Structure formats: structure tokens, C-alpha cells
Amino acid sequence: xxxxxxxxxxxxxxRITDDQINDLVSKLQQLLPELRERHSDKVSxxxxxxxxxxxxxxxxxxxxxxxxxxxxxxATTDTSSxxxxxxxxxxx
Amino acid sequence: MESPLILNPETNSDRSIESRRKKxxxxxxxxxxxxxxMRWNSPAEQQNYSSKLIEALRQVRRNRNPSASLExxxxxxxxxxxxxxxxESVPRGGRAVREAADRALAIAAKGRTRWSRAILKSRxxxxxxxRRIQRVAAVAGDNPSKRRAVSVIGLNLKEKKRSTGAQxxxxxxxxGRLVPGCRKLSLPNLLEETTxxxxxxxxxxxxxxxLTNLLSVSSAGASPIDRVGSTQPPTQS
Numbered sequence: 001x002x003x004x005x006x007x008x009x010x011x012x013x014x015r016i017t018d019d020q021i022n023d024l025v026s027k028l029q030q031l032l033p034e035l036r037e038r039h040s041d042k043v044s045x046x047x048x049x050x051x052x053x054x055x056x057x058x059x060x061x062x063x064x065x066x067x068x069x070x071x072x073x074x075a076t077t078d079t080s081s082x083x084x085x086x087x088x089x090x091x092x
Numbered sequence: 093m094e095s096p097l098i099l100n101p102e103t104n105s106d107r108s109i110e111s112r113r114k115k116x117x118x119x120x121x122x123x124x125x126x127x128x129x130m131r132w133n134s135p136a137e138q139q140n141y142s143s144k145l146i147e148a149l150r151q152v153r154r155n156r157n158p159s160a161s162l163e164x165x166x167x168x169x170x171x172x173x174x175x176x177x178x179x180e181s182v183p184r185g186g187r188a189v190r191e192a193a194d195r196a197l198a199i200a201a202k203g204r205t206r207w208s209r210a211i212l213k214s215r216x217x218x219x220x221x222x223r224r225i226q227r228v229a230a231v232a233g234d235n236p237s238k239r240r241a242v243s244v245i246g247l248n249l250k251e252k253k254r255s256t257g258a259q260x261x262x263x264x265x266x267x268g269r270l271v272p273g274c275r276k277l278s279l280p281n282l283l284e285e286t287t288x289x290x291x292x293x294x295x296x297x298x299x300x301x302x303l304t305n306l307l308s309v310s311s312a313g314a315s316p317i318d319r320v321g322s323t324q325p326p327t328q329s
Contacts, residue, residue, distance in 0.1 A: 024283035031290045049263035056270045059293040066300040071185035073307040074153050
């Protein structure tokens with residue numbers, strides 16, 4: 001009886017199914033560079049989540065490094081030639 | 093200059109907006125996801141983001157040296173130090189660039205995703221409340237609402253408590269902290285936001301790398317016109 005109640009609550013309150021979550025997790029797995037080749041049944045959801053967290057932290061760190069480099073370059077670069085180069089590259 | 097570049101992404105976004113309005117988000121996650129993936133991987137989107145980024149960086153530079161003229165090359169060495177009068181609104185060099193890049197990325201997302209809206213909201217708060225600058229270490233920084241987030245996530249996962257152990261719940265919470273604005277999100281929405289956020293981050297890195305290479309080449313003095321399109325390292329004559 002309680003299982004029936006929980007099932008009806010599941011369908012009424014939120015239409016989230018296990019399949020949908022597995023589908024999303026597998027899509028997430030496709031984005032991760034390390035787990036792309038492995039099949040989803042070998043990789044658990046916990047592993048995918050862990051790898052995702054690590055991957056996002058790595059991406060953040062890369063963006064921070066790039067920001068540092070960009071800020072140094074911004075301070076030292078000659079404006080007019082840099083602007084011309086950027087505009088040219090964006091147009092091409 | 094920018095109008096031909098923006099035309100292409102606009103038509104794509106119209107189609108995606110219509111398809112989203114007709115069908116509910118949860119019932120058709122695949123279609124919107126595929127469109128998101130293609131969007132962040134398209135070169136038009138990257139160019140769009142690059143131009144926004146450049147404009148934002150120009151503003152950062154203008155804020156940094158309000159007295160120095162932008163055209164004088166001799167002012168360049170002295171511009172490395174931040175002007176003290178602007179210290180509260182412009183944080184240290186790399187941090188300012190990171191925030192400008194994040195803001196440009198959120199704008200490029202056109203506000204359709206939660207993380208982009210969260211980034212833009214946190215910037216607004218920074219402008220009006222100066223004290224928060226010290227507390228906001230990162231975009232997905234610590235929040236006093238941590239306790240509330242734990243209980244809400246527990247409620248959303250109530251029906252899945254059998255399949256998701258404590259470990260997975262912990263990881264879900266960590267993930268919610270990493271993606272901006274997604275702490276109290278239910279699991280499928282969080283996963284959807286994460287896939288879009290990861291794709292956007294990858295594009296951000298691609299664009300910033302290209303821009304860094306471009307600026308380093310041009311500042312080295314070599315003629316950048318020939319090197320721009322090629323991936324080969326520049327050869328100094």
C-alpha cells in the first residue's frame with residue numbers, strides 16, 4: 001500500500017523517471033574526455049558525477065590561468081596594432 | 093562589423109525558443125540538449141562570444157587606467173598597477189578578466205539557462221554591495237543558505253533514495269555548488285544545466301586561448317595578419 005502511495009506521488013509531483021536521469025548521466029558522460037569511450041553500464045553514476053566535478057574544477061582553473069595571462073597581456077600590449085589584429089581575425 | 097556574425101546565431105535561437113515553448117522542458121530534454129551542444133560548438137557562437145569578450149576586456153582596461161589615453165603606447169608599462177580609487181569596483185587584474193569573461197559568457201547564453209542568470213545576478217549584487225567583494229571568492233562561492241540546500245535536495249531526491257546512496261547525494265551537492273546558481277536544483281535539471289555549462293566553459297576556453305595567442309603574437313611584434321588564421325606557431329623573420 002505504501003509503495004502504491006509513493007508511486008502515485010512520484011507520478012503526480014515530479015515526472016522524473018529513472019530512464020531520464022540515466023539518459024542525462026550518459027549525456028554528461030559524453031562530454032567528459034576520460035569517460036567518453038567506456039560504455040555506460042561499466043561506469044556508475046557516482047563515477048560520472050565525480051569526474052564531472054573534477055572536470056569543472058579543471059576548466060575553472062584553466063579559465064583562471066587564461067584570465068591571468070590575458071590581464072598581463074592587456075597591460076603590456078600596444079593597443080592600436082592589437083585592436084587591428086583582433087578586428088581582422090574576427091572578420092575573416 | 094558584428095551584424096553578419098550575429099545573424100546566424102539569431103536564427104538558430106529563434107527555432108530553439110519556439111521548440112521549447114511548444115514542448116515542456118522535461119518531456120523533450122534531448123532536442124534542447126542537442127541544440128545546446130551544437131550551439132556552443134559552432135564557430136559563429138565562438139566569434140560572437142569573442143567580440144563580446146573583447147568589448148568587456150576593453151572596459152576592464154578602461155576602468156584600470158582612467159587617466160591614461162588608450163592610444164599612447166608609452167603608457168603601457170605604467171598601466172600594470174591598478175588605480176587605487178577604483179580598487180573596490182575593480183578587483184585584481186586576473187580576477188577582473190575572469191569576471192568579465194564569465195559575464196560575457198552568461199550574456200552569450202542569452203539567459204536561457206539558470207547558471208547564466210545566476211552569474212549576471214551575482215554581478216549586479218557586487219555593484220551595489222561593496223562588502224560582498226571580499227566574501228564572494230568565486231561565482232559558485234559559499235552561501236549561508238547551505239543548510240537549506242541540503243534539506244531541499246533531500247526532498248527532491250526522496251523518491252530516488254533507494255537508488256541514490258549517500259555518496260552520490262554528496263557528489264550531487266558538490267556539483268550543485270560548482271555550477272553557479274544550481275544549488276537547490278532537482279537532479280535532472282541540475283544535470284541539464286551541467287551539460288550546458290560544461291559545453292559553454294569549453295567554448296570559453298577555446299575563445300580565450302585564441303585571443304591570448306593573438307595578443308601574444310601581436311605584442312611580440314611579428315606581423316599578425318598572416319598568422320591569424322593558421323594554427324602553426326609564428327615564425328619571426
